[in-house]
Amino acid sequence: MQDKSPTPPQIKVNRWRRFADWDERPLRLDRFAVEDAAAGFAAFSSPSDPKPGLEIENGKVKSMDGIAAADFDMIDLFIANHHLDLEIAREAMAIPSPEIARMLVDMNVPRTKLVRLAHGMTPAKLAEVVTELNALEIAFAYSKMRARHTPGNQGHVTNAKDDPLQLAADAATAVAFGFDEVETTMRVARNAWSNAVACAVGAAVGRWGTLFQCSSEEAEELQIGMAGFTSYAETVSVYGTERAFIDGDDTPWSKAFLSTAYASRGIKMRCTSGAGSELLMGFHESKSLLYLEARCLCLQRGMGVQGTQNGGIDGAPVTCTVPGGMRELMAENLVAVWLDLECASGNDAAATESEIRVGAKILPYLIAGSDLICSGFGSILAYDNSFNPSLMNGEELEDFLVLQRDFEADGGLTPVGETEIIELRSRAVQAIAAVFEELDLGKPTADMMASVVAASGSEETQSYLPRDVSFISEAIKARGINVIDVIRALAKRGYRTEAQNLLNVVKLRVTGDYLQTSAIVRNGHVISAVNDPNEYLGPGTGYRLSKERRDKMVAIRDVLDRDEVLRSEGRHAKAEARLIQYRAMGEAAVGNDPKEVVIGISPAFGVKIFRTLGGHPLSSVLDALISGIRSKGCTPRVVRLKHTADTSFLGLSAARLAGSGVGIGIQAKGTSVIHQRDRLPHHNLELFSNAPITRLDHYRRLGENAAAYALGDHPEPVVVPTKGEAMGSRFHAQVALIYAIETEMTADGATPENVEIRLTEAAQ
Amino acid sequence: MSKKLTTRDYPLAEKRPDLVRTRHGKKLEDLTLDALEAGDVALEDLRITPEALRQQAEIAVAAGRPTLARNFERASELVDVPQDVILGIYELLRPGRAKGKSDLLDAAKLLRGTYKAEQMAAFIEEAAEVYERRGLFSKRF
Numbered sequence: 001m002q003d004k005s006p007t008p009p010q011i012k013v014n015r016w017r018r019f020a021d022w023d024e025r026p027l028r029l030d031r032f033a034v035e036d037a038a039a040g041f042a043a044f045s046s047p048s049d050p051k052p053g054l055e056i057e058n059g060k061v062k063s064m065d066g067i068a069a070a071d072f073d074m075i076d077l078f079i080a081n082h083h084l085d086l087e088i089a090r091e092a093m094a095i096p097s098p099e100i101a102r103m104l105v106d107m108n109v110p111r112t113k114l115v116r117l118a119h120g121m122t123p124a125k126l127a128e129v130v131t132e133l134n135a136l137e138i139a140f141a142y143s144k145m146r147a148r149h150t151p152g153n154q155g156h157v158t159n160a161k162d163d164p165l166q167l168a169a170d171a172a173t174a175v176a177f178g179f180d181e182v183e184t185t186m187r188v189a190r191n192a193w194s195n196a197v198a199c200a201v202g203a204a205v206g207r208w209g210t211l212f213q214c215s216s217e218e219a220e221e222l223q224i225g226m227a228g229f230t231s232y233a234e235t236v237s238v239y240g241t242e243r244a245f246i247d248g249d250d251t252p253w254s255k256a257f258l259s260t261a262y263a264s265r266g267i268k269m270r271c272t273s274g275a276g277s278e279l280l281m282g283f284h285e286s287k288s289l290l291y292l293e294a295r296c297l298c299l300q301r302g303m304g305v306q307g308t309q310n311g312g313i314d315g316a317p318v319t320c321t322v323p324g325g326m327r328e329l330m331a332e333n334l335v336a337v338w339l340d341l342e343c344a345s346g347n348d349a350a351a352t353e354s355e356i357r358v359g360a361k362i363l364p365y366l367i368a369g370s371d372l373i374c375s376g377f378g379s380i381l382a383y384d385n386s387f388n389p390s391l392m393n394g395e396e397l398e399d400f401l402v403l404q405r406d407f408e409a410d411g412g413l414t415p416v417g418e419t420e421i422i423e424l425r426s427r428a429v430q431a432i433a434a435v436f437e438e439l440d441l442g443k444p445t446a447d448m449m450a451s452v453v454a455a456s457g458s459e460e461t462q463s464y465l466p467r468d469v470s471f472i473s474e475a476i477k478a479r480g481i482n483v484i485d486v487i488r489a490l491a492k493r494g495y496r497t498e499a500q501n502l503l504n505v506v507k508l509r510v511t512g513d514y515l516q517t518s519a520i521v522r523n524g525h526v527i528s529a530v531n532d533p534n535e536y537l538g539p540g541t542g543y544r545l546s547k548e549r550r551d552k553m554v555a556i557r558d559v560l561d562r563d564e565v566l567r568s569e570g571r572h573a574k575a576e577a578r579l580i581q582y583r584a585m586g587e588a589a590v591g592n593d594p595k596e597v598v599i600g601i602s603p604a605f606g607v608k609i610f611r612t613l614g615g616h617p618l619s620s621v622l623d624a625l626i627s628g629i630r631s632k633g634c635t636p637r638v639v640r641l642k643h644t645a646d647t648s649f650l651g652l653s654a655a656r657l658a659g660s661g662v663g664i665g666i667q668a669k670g671t672s673v674i675h676q677r678d679r680l681p682h683h684n685l686e687l688f689s690n691a692p693i694t695r696l697d698h699y700r701r702l703g704e705n706a707a708a709y710a711l712g713d714h715p716e717p718v719v720v721p722t723k724g725e726a727m728g729s730r731f732h733a734q735v736a737l738i739y740a741i742e743t744e745m746t747a748d749g750a751t752p753e754n755v756e757i758r759l760t761e762a763a764q
Numbered sequence: 765m766s767k768k769l770t771t772r773d774y775p776l777a778e779k780r781p782d783l784v785r786t787r788h789g790k791k792l793e794d795l796t797l798d799a800l801e802a803g804d805v806a807l808e809d810l811r812i813t814p815e816a817l818r819q820q821a822e823i824a825v826a827a828g829r830p831t832l833a834r835n836f837e838r839a840s841e842l843v844d845v846p847q848d849v850i851l852g853i854y855e856l857l858r859p860g861r862a863k864g865k866s867d868l869l870d871a872a873k874l875l876r877g878t879y880k881a882e883q884m885a886a887f888i889e890e891a892a893e894v895y896e897r898r899g900l901f902s903k904r905f
Contacts, residue, residue: 074898081890082831115828219851226847228807242898246859251900253891254857256835260884261850263839266812304835340829482807484800491801500797507795510809511784512816513775515836517829526775530827 027354033321040284043275043319043328044131048286052125054093056086065124073242075295078252079123082302088120097125101132104141104338107538111145115340119301123294126338130331131290135364138330143368144536145337147529148518149543151369153412154344155179155379157199158386159458162191162469164198164436165429165444166452166461171202172428173421174379175210177397178414180520181232181344183376185215185386188466192216194473196229197486198432200502204490205428208501209521211268211514215387218258225267228483228506231514232268234309234344234375238299239273240292243283256303266509268519270307270342271300275328276315289319293332301339306517308336309375311346316391320351326361333370342518342529344375350382350389358391362400367409369543371518381457394456398556405554410545415556425453431495438489439481441472560733562740572610572617578760580619582606585754588639591659595634597706598663599625600641600654601755603745605668609738612670613691613731616699623759624696625664628703634660634710636703638757641665642750645742647689648682651675657752660710664702669738670694674706685709686717692731694720769822776819783819787811814840834883841881849874857891859900868892 022028037046055062061069061080072080092100100117103109118126133141155174159166167184174182184199186192196214203210211231214224224230236255239245245252255271262269273296275289284292293310300308311333312319319325329346336343347362365373377400378385378393385393392400397413404411429449436442448463455461464472475481483506490499504524508514514521519528536542545553591598599622606618622638629636641653647665651673654663658677662685666672670691673684688694688702701718708715773780777792784792786809799805817840824833842850853871856862869892876885895901 074894074900077894077897085830112828218854222851223847228810246900249858251857251859251891251895253887253894254854254859256887257857257884258854260835260838260842261854263817263835264812264842264845264850266816301831304831304833304838306832484805484807484810487797487800491797496797503795503797503800506810507792509812510786510792510795510816511776512812512820512836513777515817515820516774516824516827517832525778528774530771530774530823 025354027352027357029353030357031321033318035323037288038286040279040286041322042288043322043324044127044288044290044331046286046288046291049127049288049291050124052093052097052122052128054084054089054122054125056089059086061086065122074251075240075242075245075299078256078302079295079298082304083119083298084122085119088116090120092117092120093122093125097128098132100129101137104129104133104145104334105137107144107536110537111534114145114338118338118340123298124291126298126335127288127291127294130334130338133331133334135327135330138327138334139364139368142330142334142337142364142370143542144534145334146368146370146534147337147340147342148371148520148527149532149534150522150527151410151412151543152180152372152520153178153374154181154183154372154376155374156376156385156387156390157182157184157202157379158186158195159380159384160187160386161458161461161464162186162188162195162466163452163458163461163464164194164432164469164472165448165463166455166458167195167198168202168205168428168432169425169452170380171199171212172205172424175203175206176416176421176424177379178412179210179377179379180412180522181211181213181372181376182379183213183215183234183387187386188470189216191466191469191473192220192224193476194469196224197435197476197481200229200483201432201435201486201490201498202428204498204501204505205431206424208504209524211505211520222261222265225262226265227481229486230267231505231508232270233262234270234272236262236269236305237272237277238296239278239281240295241278241283241285241287244278244281247281247283252299252303259303259305263512263515266512266515268514269305270309270344271303271305272309272313273297273300274310274313274315274346275325275332276312276318279318280315289322290328290331294335297332297335297339297341300341305341306515306519307342307344307371309344309346309348310336311343311348311375312351313346313348313375316346316349316351320357326351330364340517340529342371344372345370347374347391348376349387350391358396359399359403361391362403363407366403366411367407369410373411383459384457401556405556408545408550408554410543410549410553414552417557422453427498429453431490431498434493434495435486435489436472438493439485441475442468560737562737565734565737565741566608569608569610576606576610576617576619579617580606580622580760581758582640583756583758584640585756588657588752588754590657591637593635593659595710596659597629597634597636597703597710598654598658599629599636599638600650600657600663600665600752601638602645602650602667602742603640603642604645604738604742605640605666607745608741609668612668612694613734614670614694616670616696618668619759620696621666621670621699622757624699625666625703626757628700629707632704632707632711634707638755639752640755641752642745642747643752645739645746647671647673647687648675648684651684652677652679652681653752655679658710662706662710664706667691667739668742669735672699672702674702674709676709688718688720690720690722693722693725768826769819770826771823774823776816784816785813787813812843814843817843838881838884838887841875841879841884845875845879845881853888857888860902862895862901864901865892865896868895
């Protein structure tokens with residue numbers, strides 16, 4: 001039998017407009033890729049990844065990860081010869097991967113035990129183990145396995161003009177915020193020497209110990225290091241496939257040789273690798289990102305470098321286009337620290353335009369801690385970042401400071417006050433100007449210096465341009481100026497503290513203490529994985545904030561307290577005194593005028609608090625309420641309620657006192673209600689809870705409606721249009737502090753008091 | 765024979781300043797700003813020494829980092845190798861630069877003979893073997 005129900009009307013809609021809304025969000029500027037292992041777009045595993053395995057015969061590797069020794073490429077050969085400890089390998093490779101994965105997140109298994117096992121594990125084995133872990137487990141394991149106890153951070157100091165004055169000022173600023181390392185590079189390659197001198201001088205302002213590198217062409221970078229200006233290097237890249245390595249114009253042996261050369265010059269060095277580099281270079285062999293990076297990391301340990309910069313780096317953005325990409329970046333950082341390498345953990349090249357994804361990306365690292373959380377953080381504005389914008393830049397530096405405060409997690413940075421920053425920036429530009437003058441490199445004018453000290457970024461400066469800088473840079477190089485000349489110039493011109501600071505950094509190379517794993521300088525002392533090892537063994541162990549460190553870290557600017565609220569109100573008290581007088585007229589009784597509407601004001605109303613959260617003087621608010629009530633022919637009476645500061649009870653108490661049975665309750669911060677005497681406390685007639693956006697015309701209509709209810713009418717309720725602004729966190733601390741001031745003034749059983757209001761003409 | 769250094773001797777600048785001497789026999793405490801201004805401290809005095817790198821290698825071994833230690837040992841052999849020789853060998857090690865195995869073996873011979881860089885030389889010889897096997901001597905354009 002056929003269903004006779006009518007066919008529904010046809011709906012001709014071709015798109016839910018929410019998709020159009022989503023199209024407009026920054027997220028949609030990110031493009032995502034289909035997972036496709038054959039094309040190299042696979043984070044954790046690919047059918048082409050080898051299975052872990054190791055065969056040893058006569059003390060030699062016979063096969064590794066399914067590849068016979070005869071078929072080894074140069075990366076396999078290097079790993080087999082230099083990374084694998086064959087005595088440990090038999091033991092380590094025999095343990096099932098899930099079991100090792102559980103050891104990584106077992107707080108009772110010491111880091112040293114796991115590091116030892118890693119010495120005997122192949123790339124595929126390391127990758128297989130960390131693949132067992134979810135994102136939370138990876139972050140936890142990272143926190144347990146990172147080499148140095150104390151977390152740190154690295155910042156970029158560059159600008160779009162290669163302006164040495166700004167580099168000096170920004171280096172000093174980065175040092176003040178607490179970066180343990182600063183890294184510069186140039187817009188114009190030949191400006192390397194000028195950049196190096198400017199940052200070295202700037203980084204010597206304020207305190208000593210910030211390590212500095214100037215990223216440039218390999219040979220020149222080493223020469224700049226030899227001249228004493230830089231103290232570390234990290235642009236020695238390695239790759240996970242042979243073809244990518246050759247295309248990068250190097251081999252594991254050439255890069256290992258370069259690494260050794262840096263050590264022989266007393267310069268701290270780490271390699272760079274990271275997911276996505278082979279994919280970007282087109283030689284990925286259809287292997288997963290994690291497996292290729294595990295090869296890079298075994299290679300680095302074999303080379304004998306103390307650390308790595310990994311976590312995607314330039315490949316982070318492409319890695320974040322695939323499913324699991326961000327988890328993969330965390331996993332490869334974990335492999336690095338498990339192999340006992342210092343880890344500058346990426347969070348470097350901007351991987352997304354979504355601020356939500358940025359915050360989500362950084363958080364696990366912040367709470368886990370890292371040798372260098374970013375590598376680096378753009379301490380300058382995004383457009384001044386000559387490495388390309390970082391995940392977080394100067395624009396977001398305060399967001400990072402607040403995240404540290406939110407989670408009580410040490411990201412290595414510290415808030416700095418406005419006055420201190422101006423002093424440091426001024427000192428830095430004066431110091432570099434003195435060096436330039438003393439070494440006959442230039443004579444910056446006072447205007448140039450002032451523009452730089454004040455500037456947030458290079459678009460605001462009237463200073464050196466790239467061409468000017470190239471003459472300075474080439475002169476430094478051609479004349480063979482070295483760090484001794486710069487130290488002497490600083491000292492001669494009275495910058496003895498800075499001269500001493502710079503000398504201290506150069507002196508680090510005499511002993512080479514800072515060449516050990518994860519070395520940085522804190523409070524004038526080298527700390528590294530040797531003398532500051534991470535020995536996490538569960539709650540109460542590992543890195544914890546000291547009280548001193550916490551106090552500094554949480555001291556962000558512009559925080560509210562009770563005194564600040566009262567001070568701010570005090571500024572308005574005088575103005576209000578000229579506009580309104582409140583005169584207490586004795587105990588308030590129940591009225592008998594059926595047209596009477598009572599306005600119940602809170603204890604602090606006009607006594608300690610003088611404006612609503614919306615910024616309206618309370619005199620104007622009362623005037624609006626009173627005129628609204630009068631406009632409907634009703635009679636207002638103002639009563640101060642002293643037993644409560646709660647809006648509902650203010651309203652209900654007012655209603656019970658009113659001859660009409662209708663009352664208005666209003667708090668000093670402007671939250672108000674229309675109530676009626678027989679109603680339940682929270683079942684009011686109209687509520688005005690959004691004080692920050694409630695305007696005077698709303699208050700007037702509130703008065704009108706209260707009067708209308710008193711007359712028995714049913715007015716259209718007043719709607720204060722909101723998009724949720726009033727619930728923004730900008731108001732919450734203030735609200736709680738104001739409300740505490742109100743409640744402190746209440747007393748149980750205190751009787752209501754009639755208040756005579758005198759408004760001057762100015763108020764009306 | 766002196767006892768090997770351990771992690772307790774680290775950092776040398778603080779724990780064992782008695783062991784620290786610069787290229788010209790100066791102590792760390794001699795490297796003052798006053799001395800620098802007087803012309804008594806040159807860049808040469810602020811260089812690392814082969815001894816310091818060997819000491820750091822001992823500390824790295826004690827800390828369980830044998831590969832880092834080997835790098836420091838190789839580095840100790842390169843301290844006195846001039847910059848242009850180092851950059852020359854680095855260039856030679858890049859793919860396709862050496863025309864054949866003998867170029868690298870010559871470099872190894874130079875390091876071993878002139879600079880007594882035994883471990884570094886062995887490392888270059890290993891590279892020569894691998895490059896031959898992987899065809900890295902082929903001409904690149």
